[in-house]
Amino acid sequence: MDAFSSGMHALFHSWAIPGAFAGVLWGILGGAIPGISPSIAMALLLPLTYAMEPVTAIVLLASTYVGAEYGGSIPAILIRTPGTNSAAATAVDGYEMARQGRAGEALGISLIAGLVGGLFGLVVLVLATEPLAMVALAFTPPAYFALGILGISVIASLSGGSLIKGLLAAALGLIFAMVGSDPVSGVPRFTFGHPDLLGGIKPLLVMVGLFAITEMLVQISQPAWAKASAGQARLTLPNRAMLRRLFKPTAIGSVIGTVEGVTPGAGGTVAAFMAYSEAKRWSNHPEEFGKGSPEAIAAPESANNVVTATALVPLLSLGIPGSNSAAILLGGFLVHGLQPGPMLFQRAPEVVYGLYGGLLVANIAMLLIGLVILTPCIWLVNRPKPWMIAFILALAVSGVYSIHQSMFEIGLVVGVGVLGYILRFCKVPLLPMVLGVVLGFMIESNYRRSLLLSGGELQIFVTDKVSLGLLALALVLTVYSLWHELRKSRSAKLVANKEVQA
Amino acid sequence: MRVEPVDFTLGVLTILTAGAYLALAGQIPHSLLSDEVGPSGLPNAVGWALVALGALLAARSVRPGPAAGTRPAAEAGGAGDDEFAGGMRAHRMAFALLVMLSLYVVVTPLLGYIASTALLLGGVALFSGAPKGRMLALVAVLGALALWLLFDALLAIPLPVGSLWSGG
Numbered sequence: 001m002d003a004f005s006s007g008m009h010a011l012f013h014s015w016a017i018p019g020a021f022a023g024v025l026w027g028i029l030g031g032a033i034p035g036i037s038p039s040i041a042m043a044l045l046l047p048l049t050y051a052m053e054p055v056t057a058i059v060l061l062a063s064t065y066v067g068a069e070y071g072g073s074i075p076a077i078l079i080r081t082p083g084t085n086s087a088a089a090t091a092v093d094g095y096e097m098a099r100q101g102r103a104g105e106a107l108g109i110s111l112i113a114g115l116v117g118g119l120f121g122l123v124v125l126v127l128a129t130e131p132l133a134m135v136a137l138a139f140t141p142p143a144y145f146a147l148g149i150l151g152i153s154v155i156a157s158l159s160g161g162s163l164i165k166g167l168l169a170a171a172l173g174l175i176f177a178m179v180g181s182d183p184v185s186g187v188p189r190f191t192f193g194h195p196d197l198l199g200g201i202k203p204l205l206v207m208v209g210l211f212a213i214t215e216m217l218v219q220i221s222q223p224a225w226a227k228a229s230a231g232q233a234r235l236t237l238p239n240r241a242m243l244r245r246l247f248k249p250t251a252i253g254s255v256i257g258t259v260e261g262v263t264p265g266a267g268g269t270v271a272a273f274m275a276y277s278e279a280k281r282w283s284n285h286p287e288e289f290g291k292g293s294p295e296a297i298a299a300p301e302s303a304n305n306v307v308t309a310t311a312l313v314p315l316l317s318l319g320i321p322g323s324n325s326a327a328i329l330l331g332g333f334l335v336h337g338l339q340p341g342p343m344l345f346q347r348a349p350e351v352v353y354g355l356y357g358g359l360l361v362a363n364i365a366m367l368l369i370g371l372v373i374l375t376p377c378i379w380l381v382n383r384p385k386p387w388m389i390a391f392i393l394a395l396a397v398s399g400v401y402s403i404h405q406s407m408f409e410i411g412l413v414v415g416v417g418v419l420g421y422i423l424r425f426c427k428v429p430l431l432p433m434v435l436g437v438v439l440g441f442m443i444e445s446n447y448r449r450s451l452l453l454s455g456g457e458l459q460i461f462v463t464d465k466v467s468l469g470l471l472a473l474a475l476v477l478t479v480y481s482l483w484h485e486l487r488k489s490r491s492a493k494l495v496a497n498k499e500v501q502a
Numbered sequence: 503m504r505v506e507p508v509d510f511t512l513g514v515l516t517i518l519t520a521g522a523y524l525a526l527a528g529q530i531p532h533s534l535l536s537d538e539v540g541p542s543g544l545p546n547a548v549g550w551a552l553v554a555l556g557a558l559l560a561a562r563s564v565r566p567g568p569a570a571g572t573r574p575a576a577e578a579g580g581a582g583d584d585e586f587a588g589g590m591r592a593h594r595m596a597f598a599l600l601v602m603l604s605l606y607v608v609v610t611p612l613l614g615y616i617a618s619t620a621l622l623l624g625g626v627a628l629f630s631g632a633p634k635g636r637m638l639a640l641v642a643v644l645g646a647l648a649l650w651l652l653f654d655a656l657l658a659i660p661l662p663v664g665s666l667w668s669g670g
Binding site: 048051164165167168171174175178182184185186187189190213216217218220221222224384385386387389390391393394395397398401402405407410411414417418421424425426427428440444447448451452456 | 508512523526527531533536537539541543558559588593596599600604610615623642652659661
């Protein structure tokens with residue numbers, strides 16, 4: 001209860017509530033621009049959070065995620081171009097409704113379903129992460145090492161079909177993590193005599209490079225998106241009869257979003273498409289799906305908004321980011337010297353409870369801002385793409401400069417962006433690289449500390465109960481992921497062979 | 503036999519990178535304060551893991567079956583993707599953007615934040631298709647001023663003035 005009241009104190013005696021509104025606003029605007037994913041909108045803000053109080057910074061970033069998921073549905077409905085990946089499922093029926101002159105109704109359904117989903121997800125987040133506060137004190141260096149290994153074990157599910165490429169990305173992340181002073185002896189490693197590298201490469205710089213710069217390098221050659229009509233700028237909230245009809249698909253979306261959100265690598269896009277498919281299966285009017293069904297908007301929109309909260313379950317409880325957006329939020333914690341995981345509940349409970357409160361405010365802010373934001377969003381969607389790219393780049397480099405007033409760090413971020421471009425071209429997933437950067441230090445330092453404590457005996461990792469449990473869980477996850485990957489690759493081969501024979 | 507060129511090249515590059523990394527890891531000095539694992543322990547492990555991953559990737563890219571042209575599109579590496587559908591044009595544009603960003607890093611200490619950011623904004627917008635004219639220059643300069651106001655005036659972050667103007 002003390003932790004709860006300190007969280008509420010932090011929330012109300014800081015800039016966290018205005019931060020929640022600002023984050024939602026920024027997220028909706030960012031999400032409404034096709035090509036700007038929630039993670040990019042968050043990455044652009046990340047350097048600016050450096051000087052903020054931890055609660056304000058985390059609430060601002062998490063609220064951006066909430067806002068971006070709704071923002072993504074705006075161009076999906078108006079111009080059939082999803083602003084975010086997870087809004088792709090909404091584009092089908094949303095655009096059909098817009099063509100029938102019901103764009104405002106579709107946007108209203110998206111807003112309300114998103115609100116219900118976001119609040120449902122928040123309840124799940126609080127209930128699921130709370131018990132972990134109890135085991136936090138049992139964490140020792142071997143347990144932290146095991147926690148890092150557990151994080152690495154989810155790489156298979158984040159690898160997008162190629163475990164080798166996922167592991168390659170993670171190894172590259174570890175290479176970044178090992179630049180700077182050695183955590184035990186202080187010996188400089190891979191600094192090339194450059195003083196800027198002695199303190200290591202901050203995960204924040206890798207994230208901005210991989211998500212913002214890489215995306216712009218890719219976007220520059222992509223064709224411009226369609227224009228939205230200003231005449232569509234009127235949002236209509238669903239009436240009581242419609243709300244009754246939307247109850248079932250919203251509930252389906254919420255349940256699916258919960259399951260997918262807590263599963264690393266699944267995320268909002270998978271959740272939205274699964275929710276669409278299940279809502280159609282359970283609908284009394286499945287024939288309307290694909291032709292402008294309100295249920296086909298409610299299900300995916302509630303699902304991807306549930307994920308904005310439930311994706312934080314593995315992050316807050318185990319320190320494992322299951323999605324790009326969760327990785328950026330993790331960057332926000334690290335910027336303030338906070339390591340998500342069980343000890344976070346002991347070391348900075350006010351941040352955790354402040355985040356819960358901030359997410360509640362963010363969902364209310366989404367409703368309020370969503371009601372009035374449509375006209376600015378349409379204006380933004382209609383801005384020329386060349387200027388969008390130019391301003392996003394300028395904002396990214398200015399944000400990076402603002403951290404340590406270092407041009408060297410801008411150069412580093414550009415370099416990481418180029419690496420991200422090459423990796424993306426080679427279909428190497430980027431998220432395992434972030435995982436490597438973030439977990440590298442934790443794994444190495446705690447492994448070596450554990451060995452120092454045990455006099456070099458490896459048994460310490462199995463005699464410590466928490467460590468043993470986490471290592472066993474990592475083993476189960478790895479075996480399951482490998483089995484799943486093998487099965488998927490076998491069925492893909494079968495399909496490919498059939499295509500070749502045909 | 504068919505070879506996935508992107509995966510094969512990536513595999514070979516990974517092995518070469520790992521070799522260079524292992525050579526660098528071998529130069530990490532030893533310390534009397536060091537533990538059993540030492541500062542080069544994990545770098546060596548990662549280096550050898552990269553060698554193995556590169557070899558696996560290269561080996562997996564050579565497969566029995568029809569030539570590359572007949573394989574299903576879904577299996578094709580990199581270049582077959584929608585986001586890189588522009589082929590070499592996409593890479594050229596990305597490279598040009600990289601050059602502009604690199605120039606920004608070099609000229610900012612000289613020209614200062616406002617001038618170099620205006621050049622970056624105008625240059626990137628022009629290159630990616632914005633029409634030439636007074637409007638381009640105006641938006642670039644006003645945009646740079648707005649960003650300067652946000653960071654320098656509002657967030658109190660000192661931005662480079664430029665050695666050319668300050669005489670430094």
